[in-house]
Amino acid sequence: MVPNMAGWCEAMEMHLKALSFKFVGQDNLRRRFSNTFRWYTAMLDSVQLVLRRVIDDKCDDVLRSPASDRVDLPLPSSSPTSSLPSSPVPSSSRSLEDRDSLSSQSASPTLTQPELEVLPTSAIHSPSSSLPPFPPESSLPPCPSSPVRQTSIDDNSLPRCTRPSLYLRRCCGMCFGGDHCHDESYLADFIASIDACFTQKRNKNARNADYRDTKRRYSDTCFLSEQEVKDMETYVESIRARPAPTHSQANADDHVEVGMDIPASVLDECGNSFLATDKKREKASTQFFADTGVMSMICRHDRVLFAVNMTHRRERQHYALALIKCFMSEIPDDMTLGLLYDIACQLKRSMFKHGFLSELSPRIIFGISVFHAYGHAWPCQVIYHPRKCLGFGLSDGEGCERFWSSIRKLIPTLRISGRLYTLDLHIQYLTDKAHTLSGAWLARRWASCQTRKANIAKSLHEMKRSIPFLREQWALQVTAQTQPMPRCSKHKGRQAVLAVLALDSSISSEQGLAKKLDTLMERGAGDFLEISEQMTEVNKCLQRLHDVRRAKLNALGMSDTNDLSCLQNNTFLCQWTWYP
Numbered sequence: 001m002v003p004n005m006a007g008w009c010e011a012m013e014m015h016l017k018a019l020s021f022k023f024v025g026q027d028n029l030r031r032r033f034s035n036t037f038r039w040y041t042a043m044l045d046s047v048q049l050v051l052r053r054v055i056d057d058k059c060d061d062v063l064r065s066p067a068s069d070r071v072d073l074p075l076p077s078s079s080p081t082s083s084l085p086s087s088p089v090p091s092s093s094r095s096l097e098d099r100d101s102l103s104s105q106s107a108s109p110t111l112t113q114p115e116l117e118v119l120p121t122s123a124i125h126s127p128s129s130s131l132p133p134f135p136p137e138s139s140l141p142p143c144p145s146s147p148v149r150q151t152s153i154d155d156n157s158l159p160r161c162t163r164p165s166l167y168l169r170r171c172c173g174m175c176f177g178g179d180h181c182h183d184e185s186y187l188a189d190f191i192a193s194i195d196a197c198f199t200q201k202r203n204k205n206a207r208n209a210d211y212r213d214t215k216r217r218y219s220d221t222c223f224l225s226e227q228e229v230k231d232m233e234t235y236v237e238s239i240r241a242r243p244a245p246t247h248s249q250a251n252a253d254d255h256v257e258v259g260m261d262i263p264a265s266v267l268d269e270c271g272n273s274f275l276a277t278d279k280k281r282e283k284a285s286t287q288f289f290a291d292t293g294v295m296s297m298i299c300r301h302d303r304v305l306f307a308v309n310m311t312h313r314r315e316r317q318h319y320a321l322a323l324i325k326c327f328m329s330e331i332p333d334d335m336t337l338g339l340l341y342d343i344a345c346q347l348k349r350s351m352f353k354h355g356f357l358s359e360l361s362p363r364i365i366f367g368i369s370v371f372h373a374y375g376h377a378w379p380c381q382v383i384y385h386p387r388k389c390l391g392f393g394l395s396d397g398e399g400c401e402r403f404w405s406s407i408r409k410l411i412p413t414l415r416i417s418g419r420l421y422t423l424d425l426h427i428q429y430l431t432d433k434a435h436t437l438s439g440a441w442l443a444r445r446w447a448s449c450q451t452r453k454a455n456i457a458k459s460l461h462e463m464k465r466s467i468p469f470l471r472e473q474w475a476l477q478v479t480a481q482t483q484p485m486p487r488c489s490k491h492k493g494r495q496a497v498l499a500v501l502a503l504d505s506s507i508s509s510e511q512g513l514a515k516k517l518d519t520l521m522e523r524g525a526g527d528f529l530e531i532s533e534q535m536t537e538v539n540k541c542l543q544r545l546h547d548v549r550r551a552k553l554n555a556l557g558m559s560d561t562n563d564l565s566c567l568q569n570n571t572f573l574c575q576w577t578w579y580p
Contacts, residue, residue, distance in 0.1 A: 004413075009033050041425065049219040056166055164190075165330040170220070171431060172303040174438060181332070187391030188338030188365050190331065191300040194323055195342060195369070195400030196315045200407070200423075202291035203415050211290065213309070218424035222296075224308050224322055232322040239354050254484035259352030259361075263484040266379045267349055273375065274343050294423070297323045301441065302399040303434055304427045309420060320347055321356055328360050336363045340397025342372040345380050365389075369397030379482045394449065406430060496552055503549040507542065514538045 009030035013023060023029055163169075164176035175190055182189055205211035212226070254265045295315070296307040306326050308319050320341065327337065341347055344366040351361050368376060368384040376384070386392035407426055414422060434441075460467070517535045520526050 005034055005037065006030055045219050052170075052220070161332050163332065164335075167220070168305065168330050171222075171305050172299045172301050173435075174301050174442075175299045175303075176331075182334045182336070187336065189335040191338040191340070191392060191395045192297050192305060192327065193300075193340040193369060193395075193397040193399050194295065194297050194320050195404075196293055196295040196310065196319070197400070197404045198293040198310075198315075199404070199411055200291075200294045200419070201289045201415060202417075202419055204288060204290045213291070213418045213420050216418075216421055218421055218428070220428065221420070221424045222304055222307050222427055223420050223424065224306060224326055226309070228326070229308050229319065229322050232325065233316075233318040236318040236321065236354075236356065239356065256484060257349065257352065260349060261383045262345070262379045262482050265485060266377045266482075267345060269377050270343070270380050271346050271349075274346060291419070295319045295323065296400055296403060297327060298399040298403055300395045300399070301434065301438075302402055303431055304403060307423075307427075317347060317350055317356075321351075324360065324364070325357060328357075328363070336365065338365045338367065338391050338395075340367045340369050340386060340392070340395065342369055344368050345376065345384055365391055367392050367397065369400075371396075371398055371401075382478055382481055394445075394452070403430075496555060500549060500552050503545055503552070507545045507549065510538055510542050510545065514542065 013029055016022070162181065163179060168176040202213070217223075254263045256262070257264055257267070260267065291309055291311055292313055293310040293315075294307055295310055297305045299305055306323050308322055310319060324337075324339070331337075345368065348361075348364075348366045350356060351358075366384060367386045367389050368380070370386055373381050373385045382388060386395060386397060407423070410419075410422065410426065460470075514535065517531055517538065521528070521531050521535070
């Protein structure tokens with residue numbers, strides 16, 4: 001929780017004032033306390049970074065050594081002064097310590113002078129000395145900027161990565177810990193979800209509308225740098241620079257696009273629904289906010305892996321692509337990702353249509369978050385609902401929503417202040433808290449799984465149907481409900497209704513003729529053989545008309561069937577409304 005320093009300091013001043021102690025100047029205690037708290041958090045961050053480096057270096061030494069020699073390795077010294085470097089505050093960048101065995105060296109990384117930050121000696125005072133005058137904001141000690149994250153390693157002499165990076169293992173040991181490798185029996189080795197939150201905004205600076213968040217960054221930050229996001233945006237825009245001409249699909253049959261499992265008409269319906277919802281958000285996120293939201297990637301155990309600071313007014317695809325690229329660079333090349341996203345069908349369509357991250361797309365299995373799946377068309381749910389898609393188990397993809405709920409208390413404070421460092425601190429707190437509750441989490445989920453398993457087994461037993469039979473029926477249902485619907489024009493439904501109405505008229509005429517022939521045969525008027533032959537022809541014609549009408553009626557959709565039922569007995573509407 002972000003401390004309410006202004007409220008706390010004001011209460012302290014009022015309390016001291018009641019005791020006849022008064023501060024000289026205005027807002028003196030708050031400014032000094034804010035500066036002290038800032039350096040205190042920087043000190044804690046630096047200590048954690050140094051400890052991580054020491055532990056990671058020792059782990060790398062153990063992993064690099066032969067198995068027979070590991071028992072003889074000396075234990076690390078118990079004295080912190082023997083292993084900790086003397087430099088106080090190292091650079092705050094994850095890329096310096098979490099590249100796993102690919103980029104680790106036998107010695108601790110050496111920090112250059114620009115990467116270090118030391119407290120000024122003038123700020124150190126004895127308890128009996130008087131407080132120095134508070135420096136202005138512009139004279140505060142600068143915080144070191146983080147170096148650019150390494151996205152690839154070009155040294156071919158280094159061994160290939162065989163396990164997730166140290167950073168991912170720190171985020172969630174249940175997902176990325178251990179020494180497991182790619183398992184061919186599982187569609188996805190890891191499961192993660194992506195979602196955006198547009199309530200975590202930051203107001204524009206009244207003095208400088210282009211002011212960005214401070215360069216001060218948490219040492220183990222989960223936020224991608226602005227340069228990484230900008231590079232992905234440039235990459236996406238360069239591919240979309242010359243969009244293909246949009247031909248009207250009114251005169252084309254529905255089809256399944258390359259790499260997709262559902263017809264294009266279903267994807268268009270889902271895409272239009274998302275755009276209609278997203279445009280409503282645009283008016284609230286353009287004029288007054290410098291940062292419009294946060295998009296995060298979270299593992300199936302609700303641990304935040306990566307996040308991006310959103311600066312556009314809508315949920316653009318390059319944010320999700322940047323998160324995917326960053327995650328895939330942290331895992332071995334043969335491991336796969338099961339990704340749950342609110343609009344996974346649209347993201348997958350864009351990746352195959354434009355070739356975004358084409359080298360990574362074969363290793364990604366897409367699904368839609370459970371609660372958002374019901375807003376998609378039914379064929380889309382059949383393919384991408386996590387309960388109907390193999391590989392996702394009971395993962396619901398709503399971990400991001402739970403994360404947004406846990407940080408909602410930060411919204412008022414972060415609207416008017418730098419927020420990335422504070423969000424990093426709170427995310428680290430949530431991660432540490434989740435680590436301590438991992439055992440209870442596993443026990444609770446295990447009990448839930450056993451209960452669900454027992455209920456399903458009971459239902460299958462009562463159904464008295466074999467599992468192969470049910471799988472076969474489900475496969476037939478998927479095939480039937482995801483096949484493209486033929487269409488020739490936008491008036492095809494209207495033309496089909498007109499055709500049925502015309503067939504009804506022809507059937508009525510033939511039935512009238514058959515009734516007349518029956519009357520003639522009953523009276524014995526005319527040639528019996530000729531009338532009998534005419535009756536046979538009329539009955540054959542009626543049978544053909546009924547067969548054609550039945551086929552056309554089955555091809556009608558729900559709306560066309562309703563229109564037909566309304567128009568069957570309305571000659572005026574049939575003549576003036578439905579004829580083009």
